[in-house]
Amino acid sequence: MRELRKDPVLNRWVIISSERAARPMNPFSVAPEKPYTYCPFCEGQEAATPPELYAVRRPGAQPNGPGWTLRVVPNKFPALSATSPALATDSLAAPGSENSQSDGLYQRIDGVGYHEVFIETPEHSQRLSSMDKTRAADLYHALKARLQVIKKDPAMACAQYFKNHGRESGASLAHSHSQLIAMPVVSRTLGEELAGAANHRIKTGGCVYCRILRMEGDSGERLITAREGLAALAPYASRFPYETMIMPMRHSSGFEDSSPELIEAFSSLLVDLLAALADMFDNPPYNLVLHTAPFAPGHEEAYHWHMEIIPVMARAAGFEWGSGFHINSVPPEIAAARLRKAMGNE
Amino acid sequence: MRELRKDPVLNRWVIISSERAARPMNPFSVAPEKPYTYCPFCEGQEAATPPELYAVRRPGAQPNGPGWTLRVVPNKFPALSATSPALATDSLAAPGSENSQSDGLYQRIDGVGYHEVFIETPEHSQRLSSMDKTRAADLYHALKARLQVIKKDPAMACAQYFKNHGRESGASLAHSHSQLIAMPVVSRTLGEELAGAANHRIKTGGCVYCRILRMEGDSGERLITAREGLAALAPYASRFPYETMIMPMRHSSGFEDSSPELIEAFSSLLVDLLAALADMFDNPPYNLVLHTAPFAPGHEEAYHWHMEIIPVMARAAGFEWGSGFHINSVPPEIAAARLRKAMGNE
Numbered sequence: 001m002r003e004l005r006k007d008p009v010l011n012r013w014v015i016i017s018s019e020r021a022a023r024p025m026n027p028f029s030v031a032p033e034k035p036y037t038y039c040p041f042c043e044g045q046e047a048a049t050p051p052e053l054y055a056v057r058r059p060g061a062q063p064n065g066p067g068w069t070l071r072v073v074p075n076k077f078p079a080l081s082a083t084s085p086a087l088a089t090d091s092l093a094a095p096g097s098e099n100s101q102s103d104g105l106y107q108r109i110d111g112v113g114y115h116e117v118f119i120e121t122p123e124h125s126q127r128l129s130s131m132d133k134t135r136a137a138d139l140y141h142a143l144k145a146r147l148q149v150i151k152k153d154p155a156m157a158c159a160q161y162f163k164n165h166g167r168e169s170g171a172s173l174a175h176s177h178s179q180l181i182a183m184p185v186v187s188r189t190l191g192e193e194l195a196g197a198a199n200h201r202i203k204t205g206g207c208v209y210c211r212i213l214r215m216e217g218d219s220g221e222r223l224i225t226a227r228e229g230l231a232a233l234a235p236y237a238s239r240f241p242y243e244t245m246i247m248p249m250r251h252s253s254g255f256e257d258s259s260p261e262l263i264e265a266f267s268s269l270l271v272d273l274l275a276a277l278a279d280m281f282d283n284p285p286y287n288l289v290l291h292t293a294p295f296a297p298g299h300e301e302a303y304h305w306h307m308e309i310i311p312v313m314a315r316a317a318g319f320e321w322g323s324g325f326h327i328n329s330v331p332p333e334i335a336a337a338r339l340r341k342a343m344g345n346e
Numbered sequence: 347m348r349e350l351r352k353d354p355v356l357n358r359w360v361i362i363s364s365e366r367a368a369r370p371m372n373p374f375s376v377a378p379e380k381p382y383t384y385c386p387f388c389e390g391q392e393a394a395t396p397p398e399l400y401a402v403r404r405p406g407a408q409p410n411g412p413g414w415t416l417r418v419v420p421n422k423f424p425a426l427s428a429t430s431p432a433l434a435t436d437s438l439a440a441p442g443s444e445n446s447q448s449d450g451l452y453q454r455i456d457g458v459g460y461h462e463v464f465i466e467t468p469e470h471s472q473r474l475s476s477m478d479k480t481r482a483a484d485l486y487h488a489l490k491a492r493l494q495v496i497k498k499d500p501a502m503a504c505a506q507y508f509k510n511h512g513r514e515s516g517a518s519l520a521h522s523h524s525q526l527i528a529m530p531v532v533s534r535t536l537g538e539e540l541a542g543a544a545n546h547r548i549k550t551g552g553c554v555y556c557r558i559l560r561m562e563g564d565s566g567e568r569l570i571t572a573r574e575g576l577a578a579l580a581p582y583a584s585r586f587p588y589e590t591m592i593m594p595m596r597h598s599s600g601f602e603d604s605s606p607e608l609i610e611a612f613s614s615l616l617v618d619l620l621a622a623l624a625d626m627f628d629n630p631p632y633n634l635v636l637h638t639a640p641f642a643p644g645h646e647e648a649y650h651w652h653m654e655i656i657p658v659m660a661r662a663a664g665f666e667w668g669s670g671f672h673i674n675s676v677p678p679e680i681a682a683a684r685l686r687k688a689m690g691n692e
Contacts, residue, residue: 001457002424002425002426002427002456002457003454003455003456003457004426004454004455004456004457004529004530004531005452005453005454006452006453006454008451008452011534011537012534013529013531013533013534015425015426015457015529016457017424017425017426017457019423019424020423020424020425077365077366078348078363078365078366079348079361079363079366079665079673080348080350080361080363081348105354105554105557105558105561106351106352106354106561106582106583107351107352108349108350108351108352109349109350110348110349110350111347111348111349111350111361111362111363160665160668160669160671161668162663162664162665162667162668163664164663164664167661168661169661169663169664170660170661170662170663170664170666171663179664179665181665181669183350183359183361183669183671184350185350185359187359187668187669187670187671188357188358188359188669188670188671189668189669189670190669191357192670208451211451212451215451215452236452237452287663287664287667287668288664289664289667289668290668291668308667308668310664310667314516315513315514315515315516315661316516316662317508317510317515317516317517317633318508318509318510318515318516318525318633318634318635318656319425319506319508319525319527320516321508321633321635321654321656322506322507322508322533322535322633322635322636322637322654323506323527323529323533323534323535323536324533324534324535324538325506325529325533325534327425
């Protein structure tokens with residue numbers, strides 16, 4: 001197979017070229033943990049992080065001490081950080097406002113925002129793919145809670161939740177964690193998705209993601225599983241081998257509006273998909289990426305939240321950076337069939 | 347410094363967060379070559395590649411035999427390949443036409459195109475950053491020649507030239523080479539640049555890249571060097587540490603329209619910049635990415651070709667894949683000052 005496929009929402013083509021799979025390649029694998037001397041995310045090291053914003057603890061355990069199973073803390077090296085008087089009064093723009101320079105060509109705004117770390121487990125070598133599902137659900141209950149807090153800040157436009165598993169995926173610390181960055185502007189990808197979804201709604205009156213769900217449910221060839229109100233599928237224009245998307249089957253624009261039951265079902269499905277990938281590819285590095293509506297109202301009907309799982313099988317190279325297109329050597333129909341099998345859904 | 351900067355052409359913000367540079371990091375370095383047993387790009391292995399499309403050879407040396415200093419060959423594992431009767435008559439679209447499926451949601455076209463490899467040297471361990479400048483110019487004379495041939499194919503919309511140096515940059519073979527992929531659709535990045543440039547032209551009557559050149563020439567803080575009709579600068583909204591852009595100072599939309607003299611000056615400047623980076627960071631992996639006008643006429647006045655040099659200092663992670671934004675820990679003003687110093691242009 002050698003064809004170009006267009007993403008149904010974005011103006012992005014993907015080259016599906018299964019012949020490229022014949023190239024000599026060494027798949028990545030996250031190496032077993034070496035003995036370590038110090039990790040700021042381990043139980044007992046709570047003083048190594050800024051004070052916690054949220055935690056799941058044993059009854060009676062004190063904040064910022066041991067006895068927890070999940071902690072959310074500000075990133076010690078934040079890409080963006082909360083508004084401060086020093087920032088608000090310096091020569092740059094006021095938080096949340098776009099202040100063009102006088103020439104009108106270059107724009108910049110203060111780097112205000114939130115950058116939080118979800119420490120998913122007190123155990124250094126525990127992985128999300130083999131985590132107890134109650135604890136995995138704790139993680140996504142916490143994400144919902146943090147999104148609900150942050151979206152009240154009128155200076156924030158949207159938030160990007162992501163997880164990097166393994167050095168090849170961009171992780172700088174091995175201890176299982178994920179991150180949330182809230183920003184004063186709508187992200188590029190989200191802006192493009194909103195535009196594509198709005199365009200589809202103007203043309204058809206419906207949600208493009210709901211339509212994808214119906215089509216994929218009908219054809220079945222890219223569907224991995226559908227259970228407890230959620231579908232997992234290999235996107236038609238997958239950029240990466242074994243890329244997977246989880247979506248709620250009932251229309252919903254914001255992850256943080258999910259019921260506790262949906263969050264539990266989501267966490268369970270995510271763990272099962274990650275476990276299947278870990279089995280198939282010997283614990284590959286991966287990224288998780290949440291796509292959820294911006295904080296301002298108005299996108300409830302056109303947008304539909306979804307989570308992407310991106311196994312890291314190859315590095316982005318000059319072609320991807322230059323063109324914005326991707327070359328994928330595994331057709332999503334083949335990826336879906338293998339993932340169905342690994343999950344016992346044949 | 348912690349701020350968001352918007353690209354002057356694209357709808358893309360970058361988070362410049364120099365505090366992130368304090369994180370523990372191990373910079374990448376391209377390891378010295380291990381002894382190798384076989385390389386399909388070495389002199390004497392010409393039969394290991396498809397027959398050459400272009401070459402620079404010693405007088406009297408036979409095509410597809412030894413005696414060359416540069417070869418251009420089709421990629422043995424092409425992402426896209428030339429039109430063939432088998433492709434033209436199968437169930438997919440005819441080459442060059444966009445054939446929507448009946449539902450109108452999913453679009454695909456045949457994977458027709460060109461995927462060529464520029465083998466830059468017969469010597470296995472020669473690097474572009476220390477190449478004789480005459481031979482570096484041979485490479486870009488060859489690129490011009492190949493672009494001029496390919497753009498005559500009416501099925502092709504644009505071409506992406508790129509180079510991956512080092513495994514961390516996506517290179518699968520160590521022997522110095524670069525690649526050209528010609529496509530039947532305009533790439534996403536090029537489409538967005540054309541839209542941004544057209545928008546600027548509508549508003550101001552001028553070329554946005556020429557304006558950037560004037561502004562950067564006036565301020566000087568992000569200019570690395572300007573010589574022989576070319577400028578090298580650190581872009582205002584650089585996505586990556588030490589990202590560099592080379593542009594012709596005289597407006598020109600297509601790289602393939604460059605005079606032989608400009609190509610020689612370009613090659614010399616590129617080698618000097620790569621040598622400076624190799625000195626500063628112990629031979630870092632990098633990508634080269636050419637941005638040149640699409641093949642169809644109509645963009646001569648608004649578009650302006652440029653080459654990007656992207657050192658690979660960190661891996662793209664979930665945040666970048668999810669948001670389409672980037673986090674850069676080195677402000678371009680600092681990158682430019684260091685590159686100026688390394689090039690002796692203080």
